[in-house]
Amino acid sequence: MSLYLARDADGGLRLHPALPERNRDLGLWETGEEATELPRAAFPGLRWDGEPLPVALRPLAALPPEPEPEAGLLSSRAKGRCPAARALRLPARKALPSPSSPSSPSSAARPLPPVPASPFPSTPERT
Known part of the structure; x- marks a missing residue:
């Protein structure tokens, strides 16, 4: 699965699940699918007037094997x-x-203990 990072005209950074297309009217990169917003400070070299950056996710550690x-x-x-x-x-x-x-x-069979009285005062019924 290919992922792409792209910066929008307003400075927002989003991770796209496919290669996005630039929408100059809205100032966004779009794929028609949901994109994940990332912190604006990440990837400072990526700009709106540049091209989307292809990226890959790589685990930092190996996952344990699934138990049989x-x-x-x-x-x-x-x-x-x-x-x-x-x-x-x-x-x-x-x-x-x-x-x-x-x-x-x-x-x-043992008898049940008595129910204690309520600690709350009773309220008069409304008529």
């Missing part, structure tokens, strides 16, 4: 071996006791 998708991702989640859990070193989920099992004292 793990086979059977859904089945590994079902078995408690989720790759995210392994990466974060989270413990596997433990099975919860069945609600019909009376052997577990923690499964007994």
